[in-house]
Amino acid sequence: MSTSTNHYFKIFWVALGTIFLNFTLARSQPAALDPQKLVTNWEINENNYQNKAQFLSTLTFTNKSTGALPATGWKIYFNYNRSIIPSSVRGTVNIQHLNGDLFEITPRPDFRIMVTGNSTRISFITGGSALNITDAPSGFYFVQDTNPRQGLAMAPVTVTVPTQAEQSLPGGGNSPTITLATPEAIFQQNKATEDMVATKLPQVFPTPASYRETNTEFILTPDIPIITPADYFPEAEMLANDLAAVFGKKLTFKNTGEGKAIRLIKKEGLGPEAYELRVTPQEIIINATAPAGMFYGMQSLKTMLPGTALDGKLKSVSIKGVEITDSPRFNHRAVMLDVARNFQPKKQVLKILDLMALYKLNVLHFHLNDDEGWRLEIKTLPELTEFGSKRAHTLDSRNNLPPSYGSGPVSTGPPGSGFYTRADFVEILKYARDRNIKVIPEIETPGHARAAIKAMDARYTRLLGAGQREAAEKYLLRDINDKSEYQSVQNWNDNVINVALPSVYNFMETVVDEVREMYKEAGATLQTIHFGGDEVPNGVWVKSPQVQKLMQQDERFTSVDDMWYYYFGKVNEILKTRNLYLSGWEEVAMRKTEIDGQKHYIPNPSLVNENIHVDVWNNVLGSGAEDLPYRLANAGYKVVLSNVTHLYMDMAYNNTFEEPGFYWGSYVDVDKPFRFIPFNYYKNTKTDKFGKLLPRTIFAGKERLTEFGKNNIVGIQGLLWAETIISPERMEYMLLPKLLGLAERAWAPEPDWALEKDSVKSEAQYQQAWSQFANVLGKRELSRLDRYRGGFRYRLPLPGAIVQNGKVTANVQLPGLTIRYTADGTEPTVKSKLYTGPIIETGAIKLRTFDSTGRGGKSVRVVNL
Known part of the structure; x- marks a missing residue:
């Protein structure tokens, strides 16, 4: 054999050996883990x-x-919105808090390989109590050390639901305990609500100032024209489009005409949002002085139509004869939408604007930035959205923000990532303008500003690397030599702007001016910008060289606390030079002072005459701040009542375990905003958030709202913070039907039950008013919402049920909703038996609430032996 042949044989055998070795190794090595099949469960012990x-x-x-x-x-x-005690972790892993709500799990040396079917348990202690499913950690994802930049999403966490109320479990004590929804308890809650005849209910919602039915009717058909002066052509166009959804045909509108018609008439002397509506057999007349009044008259007319009319293509619809004179109680009727924590697409914002307009809410407070996201394009500062609108796996926040609120390891879009382009925002402003809704943009500062800070850090790094130091420092929001240590309420340690930097005010002016340009392009009015101002933690700025330098330059500064007043004084001037006024959270109107050596907050006398408007949320029962909204109004500040006890729509509906939402401030069902008494909420606040009676002394020594203070209450606001709002469907679930209670209280005159001094009479009057409101919702408004603008997925309440004398009797919170049931333990469907009276069947009875389109809620179960 030649040398060359021998050489080729060697190559052949080496290659064959390599193939065999690789094949053997491949068969002997375990398959790669699929993180989607690494299942996580959480349970409260x-x-x-x-x-x-x-x-x-x-x-x-x-x-x-x-x-x-x-x-x-x-x-x-x-992600986990609580603080874990590190030393309490039991199991073969370590858990470390990183920043915000982000935690890291790493294996300990005694961790053993987990093959298919194996499990490992990790227990730990957390401060406070855990009472519902929202307390669970979320957003689990897996990262290999060999590829540290790639995060792989794991399966969504499951939560073990307790099978019994916690009073029977260990550790009940005097602390809050887990509550389970029982059909019997729900039945008892519902039974005081009277079931009213639908034809006897008011035809207009919210309740008008003056309303009278005339026992006549007008038959509306698609051939009836709208007669209007040119002043109201835009409103006539909108009404014609709305009625097209009823008839499948657009009504015509013109300047003049005889015979049956809808007539829009300009009448001088009415208020800017006031209207008169008269329906006779021959015509529908809406009188108004201003376009807003005409628009609201049209909304009232729309609520006179049955919700099922929106199924479309009717030939005619009957409208009851009425005489209405109406105007709002409050000029500022607001909804605050947080799109920073979790983002909502433009389409959903427009849908919410339509909802607000229908129920005569006229202010959208738009929370556009926070620690977890910046959502508005600013052309001069592209990093704000290129960087600050994206959440994905990162440990250094150099390219994007980290995951928060379970948003996951990749920035594929909502809820974690997303922003409104300039064109998007202009479209939103125009849409709101046409519906008489004022949009107040919020630029949250100086706290809750991590997204902006890190975006400007990215800009600084880019320009500094290009040798452009001056440009790099122009918009910097932090002192790079600041060694201050702090932790915000949401556990961030780097989320506060350093207000001593001149570059901060360059940033603010640039953002303000671009926002103004967008309003100008949209033809929308801009009167104020909300600059936040809440929850700046102790410890900020104390080790900042820039702050120390500024304090040495001005003898008026005695502590870092003075930086707060310095900042809002500067921001106020920026706005005043642009003919805008400053809005903010309550802290903007507060000042720290010492009383008997202890620090307290008092209304800040130095800004009281600056027309500053403050949204006051903190009246947490037992906190000592129960009277804060009234104290600030009495001191002269313009106050928007934003009380957490009644108006926070992100709070869970009730205290049962499976009901989503936070509960730190209260539980808020549809009755909470309805029973809110703006000028004296002490009057009917008798229990804490868990339903326990409050001591009679809870309001002793608290300030009452003075007549002067009443003039400073500019309005009320419902607030939807977005930590738990992970989809448009969840947004609608948390907003509705709560928002209808807000609409009633913001528009309608002060009810008799709120003024009645005799507590027994007041409670009886309230119960009657509540019954009417509940029936209006269940028999009129919810069927409208099933269809309006594509339909809203509002919360369907659980049915109540009780077994008595061998029969199952059921009820529902909002009479008019349908209850269906099964008697064999299966889940009720839209084809199941309709509940019309006590059920005589025996066995496992399941009951479920349905809306007018067949959508079902959660079911309850009772056993009839």
């Missing part, structure tokens, strides 16, 4: 753990992948 204000809970990871979870070489990240 015990509240009031060790008789302290803390709870014990457990995470269980179960491997359902064909691949194994290795003993080393990986990390798991998740």
